[in-house]
Amino acid sequence: xxxxxxxxxxxxxxxxxxxxxxxxxxxxxxxxxxxxxxxxxxxxxxxxxxxxxxxxxxxxxxxxxxxxxxxxxxxxxxxxxxxxxxxxxxxxxxxxxxxxxxxxxxxxxxxxxxxxxxxxxxxxxxxxxxxxxxxxxxxxxxxxxxxxxxxxxxxxxxxxxxxxxxxxxxxxxxxxxxxxxxxxxxxxxxxxxxxxxxxxxxxxxxxxxxxxxxxxxxxxxxxxxxxxxxxxxxxxxxxxxxxxxxxxxxxxxxxxxxxxxxxxxxxxxxxxxxxxxxxxxxxxxxxxxxx
Amino acid sequence: xxxxxxxxxxxxxxxxxxxxxxxxxxxxxxxxxxxxxxxxxxxxxxxxxxxxxxxxxxxxxxxxxxxxxxxxxxxxxxxxxxxxxxxxxxxxxxxxxxxxxxxxxxxxxxxxxxxxxxxxxxxxxxxxxxxxxxxxx
Numbered sequence: 001x002x003x004x005x006x007x008x009x010x011x012x013x014x015x016x017x018x019x020x021x022x023x024x025x026x027x028x029x030x031x032x033x034x035x036x037x038x039x040x041x042x043x044x045x046x047x048x049x050x051x052x053x054x055x056x057x058x059x060x061x062x063x064x065x066x067x068x069x070x071x072x073x074x075x076x077x078x079x080x081x082x083x084x085x086x087x088x089x090x091x092x093x094x095x096x097x098x099x100x101x102x103x104x105x106x107x108x109x110x111x112x113x114x115x116x117x118x119x120x121x122x123x124x125x126x127x128x129x130x131x132x133x134x135x136x137x138x139x140x141x142x143x144x145x146x147x148x149x150x151x152x153x154x155x156x157x158x159x160x161x162x163x164x165x166x167x168x169x170x171x172x173x174x175x176x177x178x179x180x181x182x183x184x185x186x187x188x189x190x191x192x193x194x195x196x197x198x199x200x201x202x203x204x205x206x207x208x209x210x211x212x213x214x215x216x217x218x219x220x221x222x223x224x225x226x227x228x229x230x231x232x233x234x235x236x237x238x239x240x241x242x243x244x245x246x247x248x249x250x251x252x253x254x255x256x257x258x259x260x261x262x263x264x265x266x267x268x269x270x271x272x273x274x275x276x277x278x279x280x281x282x283x284x285x286x287x288x289x290x291x
Numbered sequence: 292x293x294x295x296x297x298x299x300x301x302x303x304x305x306x307x308x309x310x311x312x313x314x315x316x317x318x319x320x321x322x323x324x325x326x327x328x329x330x331x332x333x334x335x336x337x338x339x340x341x342x343x344x345x346x347x348x349x350x351x352x353x354x355x356x357x358x359x360x361x362x363x364x365x366x367x368x369x370x371x372x373x374x375x376x377x378x379x380x381x382x383x384x385x386x387x388x389x390x391x392x393x394x395x396x397x398x399x400x401x402x403x404x405x406x407x408x409x410x411x412x413x414x415x416x417x418x419x420x421x422x423x424x425x426x427x428x
Contacts, residue, residue, distance in 0.1 A: 041306035048302060048370055052363050056335065148426065151304040213322050213336040219361065222337050226360075226374070233304055 004276070007269040014126065018257035018258035024090065025251035028173065032183070032244035038148070047231050053227055059216045061068040067221040069228070070164065072195030073171055078115040080170035082161065082193070084177040084235055085125030087144045092250035094178065094186060094243055095124035102176045106133060117170055121157060121236070134161040138169075149236050151229070158229030159173060165194055177235035184249050186242035191235065193228050282289040293309075295329035296348040298368035301355060303376045308355065309345065316369060317344040318362050327369050339417045342379065342424060343371065354379040356421070358390070359414075367397040382425060391418050 002010070057070070080203040083102045085095045102118075102125070109116050118133060120140040122125035130137055141157055144150065161173055178186040210221055299316050301309040316327045319341025338360045345353050360373035394415040401408040 021357060042304055044300075044307045045304045045372060046304045047370055049361070052335070052361070052372070055363075090371055152372075154304075155374075203317060208331065212335045213334060218334075219337055223361065231366070232306055 001272075004145070004269065004272055007265060007272065011265045011269065013267055014261050014265065018262065021251045021254040021258060022080065023101065025248055028248040028251060029090075029243050032241060032248055035237065035244050036180075036240040039241050042122075042234060042237055046234050049223075049227055050232055053223060055210070056216055056220050056223065059210065059212070067217070067224055069165065069194055070220070071197045073168070075171040076114070078117065078170040078172075079211060080108050080117045080119065080164065080173040080230070081160070082119045082121060082175045083122070083125045083129065084175070084239050085120070085122035087123050087142075088243075089124060089129075090250065091243050091247035092253075094246035095122075096128060098124050098176060098178050098188045099128040102129065103132065105135040105174075105190070106136070106145045116265075117159070119157075122239075129165050143236075149233075149240060151233055154236055155229045155235030156223065157232050159191065161228060161232075162225050175232065175235055177239050180238045180241040180245065182249075188248055191231060193231060196224060196227065203233070294424065297329040297366075300359075300368070301343065301344060301345075301376055302370065303373050304376075308376050308378075309353075312348040313345055314348050315346040316371075318351070318371065319343065319357070320362070327364055330366045331369070333366065334393050335361065336364070337361045338371065338373065340414075340421045341417070342421070343373075343376075358418075375399045380399050381424075384422075384425065387418065387422050387425065391415065391422065394418055399403075 053083070081102060083098065084164075085098050089095065106116050106118070116136050118129060118137045120137060121143065123140075123142065123144060126140045139160070141160075143153060146153055164170060165173065172192070175191040175193050177189060179189040181187055206276065210216075242276060295313045296312040297309060299309065299313040300307065314328070318327060318336070319339050320336040321339050322336070325336070325343075338357060341356075343355045343357055345355065347353070355373075355376050355378055357371070357373035358375045360376075361419050362372060363370045363372070391426045394411065398408065398411045398415060401411055
């Protein structure tokens, strides 16, 4: 049975923890709003990008002049997985969710006899994946110093991927990230970057016959690397929003648990105090009676 | 004379910078500057680093520095997707110099005679030109 002093200390420490988790929740809520705004602001660009892309892809058609980044190099042997996670923990199952998703994927690919290479974006995913696939991780991108993810960060990753592709380091590239559905739900998602899957939504045909300057093939080969960076950028932004959402709900739970714990502890503290008083009274009374 | 106006949008990956009715836009296209006015033939072009001059329907002129991208021009409107765009007044010269530095470093890493090298070289020249233009502002 813990003494009164022990209980008092426990209560004080749980209260301190509760204060921290509460503060973290509020910080996450503020950051979440900003992250959502950033994701929203990035939407017009990627929308127009895919509209233009499908437009041009139609114009170029599927002839041989289509760039390799779009059609792939015709093989399916080496897979590059770009796994995007958060830099920090304390956000519930967010990181492990993505990592587990990626891990299952890697296992499947290995079982099929394909070679796998991994690039980790974010520290947490790296920490989890290196336990099992340390030899497969060829690179990691550290965004810990980055306060607000800008397009340059995504562009660097995009250029890295393209550089590797040009050196024939891999055949297929897939991006792993968490799609932000709502504050309480983030869904791990894959997105194939190379060969670029044609934009899924059919864009309304403008009916216009475009003039291309320089020609369509050249614009396309300029556009696709850019599109890869844009996709990475979008994934990173979704990830940040998801991380903050997960952190918010995790911290909310923690605060509530701490509250419950404080209630329980206070109850047993009071009970014990009462017991002590009763005990002392009995001692006094029985002492008086003995006289 | 009242000029016909059209819808112009300037978008960077980070945000939508501008979306308004304009009468005329000068775009630094890769194959030379071009002025877009209403009812332009549908054109798609790549954009090099440079200054975009936007003349709004009410006659006010604003300038933006863009770092590459491409433009989608239709008779009814024009969309400029820029890799990065900043109003001229807010441009940080050191930022451009940093980009030039980065481009130079990149150039050193590429072997001679490579197609990539030509592209990097062009990019560097365009950046330097842009830097020169901005001194005038």
